[in-house]
Amino acid sequence: xxxxxxxxxxxxxxxxxxxxxxxxxxxxxxxxxxxxxxxxxxxxxxxxxxxxxxxxxxxxxxxxxxxxxxxxxxxxxxxxxxxxxxxxxxxxxxxxxxxxxxxxxxxxxxxxxxxxxxxxxxxxxxxxxxxxxxxxxxxxxxxxxxxxxxxxxxxxxxxxxxxxxxxxxxxxxxxxxxxxxxxxxxxxxxxxxxxxxxxxxxxxxxxxxxxxxxxxxxxxxxxxxxxxxxxxxxxxxxxxxxxxxxxxxxxxxxxxxxxxxxxxxxxxx
Amino acid sequence: xxxxxxxxxxxxxxxxxxxxxxxxxxxxxxxxxxxxxxxxxxxxxxxxxxxxxxxxxxxxxxxxxxxxxxxxxxxxxxxxxxxxxxxxxxxxxxxxxxxxxxxxxxxxxxxxxxxxxxxxxxxxxxxxxxxxxxxxxxxxxxxxxxxxxxxxxxxxxxxxxxxxxxxxxxxxxxxxxxxxxxxxxxxxxxxxxxxxxxxxxxxxxxxxxxxxxxxxxxxxxxxxxxxxxxxxxxxxxxxxxxxxxxxxxxxxxxxxxxxxxxxxxxxxxxxxxxxxxxxxxxxxxxxxxxxxxxxxxxxxxxxxxxxxxxxxxx
Numbered sequence: 001x002x003x004x005x006x007x008x009x010x011x012x013x014x015x016x017x018x019x020x021x022x023x024x025x026x027x028x029x030x031x032x033x034x035x036x037x038x039x040x041x042x043x044x045x046x047x048x049x050x051x052x053x054x055x056x057x058x059x060x061x062x063x064x065x066x067x068x069x070x071x072x073x074x075x076x077x078x079x080x081x082x083x084x085x086x087x088x089x090x091x092x093x094x095x096x097x098x099x100x101x102x103x104x105x106x107x108x109x110x111x112x113x114x115x116x117x118x119x120x121x122x123x124x125x126x127x128x129x130x131x132x133x134x135x136x137x138x139x140x141x142x143x144x145x146x147x148x149x150x151x152x153x154x155x156x157x158x159x160x161x162x163x164x165x166x167x168x169x170x171x172x173x174x175x176x177x178x179x180x181x182x183x184x185x186x187x188x189x190x191x192x193x194x195x196x197x198x199x200x201x202x203x204x205x206x207x208x209x210x211x212x213x214x215x216x217x218x219x220x221x222x223x224x225x226x227x228x229x230x231x232x233x234x235x236x237x238x239x240x241x242x243x244x245x246x247x248x249x250x251x252x253x254x255x256x257x258x259x260x261x262x263x264x265x266x267x268x269x
Numbered sequence: 270x271x272x273x274x275x276x277x278x279x280x281x282x283x284x285x286x287x288x289x290x291x292x293x294x295x296x297x298x299x300x301x302x303x304x305x306x307x308x309x310x311x312x313x314x315x316x317x318x319x320x321x322x323x324x325x326x327x328x329x330x331x332x333x334x335x336x337x338x339x340x341x342x343x344x345x346x347x348x349x350x351x352x353x354x355x356x357x358x359x360x361x362x363x364x365x366x367x368x369x370x371x372x373x374x375x376x377x378x379x380x381x382x383x384x385x386x387x388x389x390x391x392x393x394x395x396x397x398x399x400x401x402x403x404x405x406x407x408x409x410x411x412x413x414x415x416x417x418x419x420x421x422x423x424x425x426x427x428x429x430x431x432x433x434x435x436x437x438x439x440x441x442x443x444x445x446x447x448x449x450x451x452x453x454x455x456x457x458x459x460x461x462x463x464x465x466x467x468x469x470x471x472x473x474x475x476x477x478x479x480x481x482x483x484x485x486x487x488x489x490x491x492x493x494x495x496x497x498x499x500x501x502x503x504x505x506x507x508x509x510x511x512x513x514x515x516x517x518x519x520x521x522x523x524x525x526x527x528x529x530x531x532x533x534x535x536x537x538x539x540x541x542x543x544x545x546x547x548x549x550x551x552x553x554x555x556x557x558x559x560x561x562x563x564x565x566x567x568x569x570x571x572x573x574x575x576x577x578x579x580x581x582x583x
Contacts, residue, residue, distance in 0.1 A: 048488060078490030088485030092503035101499050105490035112495050154485075161489055 091143030102160030148179025400463025408471030433465025452533025
């Protein structure tokens with residue numbers, strides 16, 4: 001169970017995340033939606049402490065994540081994997097080394113500095129790559145891959161961490177519809193098969209509806225909606241995105257999904 | 270603003286007043302150019318004043334130049350060898366004497382020079398390796414975007430500044446007094462200067478590295494050292510290599526003169542022949558130094574371009 005209590009982050013005058021209170025049980029697949037600048041990304045980065053909170057608590061079990069430091073903080077990041085919109089791989093390193101960096105927390109310092117990994121660790125990394133259908137690229141440099149392939153490598157890196165929680169910050173925003181589907185299917189698969197909690201920022205409503213058990217809507221740093229996809233009416237979505245009442249609000253207009261799922265989303269909406 | 274744009278430039282003639290987008294733009298452009306012109310004139314005046322001052326201080330006057338330049342050639346006259354075509358390739362005579370006017374006579378001490386040039390190159394290699402290694406380590410805390418905290422940043426920056434602020438020749442002089450005459454003093458002096466110079470360049474390369482891979486390594490739970498080793502080093506390694514080679518070229522030149530203060534290498538011999546003889550031996554040594562530096566520059570440039578080229582096209 002991940003518990004946020006009065007979580008707040010202020011940048012200057014701007015409250016990027018304002019008094020967020022949430023409880024996320026283990027194994028849930030959560031989608032966070034909202035306009036750009038609503039605080040989705042800040043919220044996710046607060047969870048693995050890439051950004052430090054200004055106020056409030058993040059509780060995981062009994063541990064106060066907001067207060068962790070040094071090695072304990074790195075242990076938490078290792079348990080709470082993250083994938084990024086721009087993949088954040090090391091382009092000049094080969095794919096297998098990129099995935100192996102997912103094990104860095106458990107590798108002794110001298111071995112990590114000498115880039116020495118055991119056959120067991122390599123096997124683990126290759127299995128993670130294979131699960132995403134990327135094992136054949138293991139010895140290529142990461143920067144030679146396409147965006148969709150890089151995101152799959154990034155997911156393999158996250159899997160190599162053996163995380164309890166997987167955060168995904170706009171994982172499909174830079175991808176074409178085909179690759180977006182592959183990546184979202186992979187995330188759902190990880191959630192269902194491994195029981196890993198997945199918290200995912202999404203900019204398209206239909207993706208959130210199709211893949212998530214629960215949707216959280218954010219507006220100007222505040223959580224304004226929290227519920228199952230069927231509770232998210234068009235009226236509600238309009239409020240989250242701040243669309244004018246008389247302005248036509250078309251979900252498909254923001255969609256990057258393949259035609260079949262667009263049709264499905266329309267039926268649902 | 271109630272102005273509505275009209276199609277076609279002819280209707281928006283210059284007389285339309287300040288609300289016209291075109292005339293507003295032209296006015297701003299004229300203001301910008303006027304303010305730039307002021308700065309240009311101020312800059313030019315400052316430059317001319319500085320130039321005048323430096324000419325006056327160094328007394329760089331045409332008459333002194335006219336009197337001095339012929340003396341340069343005069344000196345070259347005294348150090349030029351008196352080679353004669355008829356005996357140019359003559360070897361030593363049976364008694365082991367070289368014939369005056371032959372190459373053998375001019376380069377009597379050829380193998381001594383070669384040994385010293387080899388020593389000079391080795392000094393440059395050692396100093397570059399030591400200097401680059403320390404610069405590599407310090408370039409991460411000395412990069413504003415990577416330093417773990419501000420005081421580590423401040424200390425490493427200042428340390429690098431001190432290292433490159435002291436001239437090599439001065440450092441060499443101090444080391445000669447401390448550890449005696451010989452190449453070790455020269456190697457230390459050049460290595461310290463290299464630390465400072467390369468450390469600054471490396472740190473600037475680090476500051477231009479993309480933060481995305483670093484963020485990726487942070488997010489997997491990597492320590493600061495792991496973030497540097499995995500997130501930064503792969504990005505900056507080709508540039509580091511290129512800068513280190515460039516520094517090696519500079520260090521070959523530096524180590525060939527540092528011997529003037531007794532810190533080893535060919536410079537020591539150059540100093541000796543200049544102060545004791547001032548004859549054709551000076552030209553003999555100078556020629557070898559120029560040849561060595563040129564050859565090393567050419568090789569190093571080749572390696573550098575090949576390396577960068579290969580990296581970029583992969």
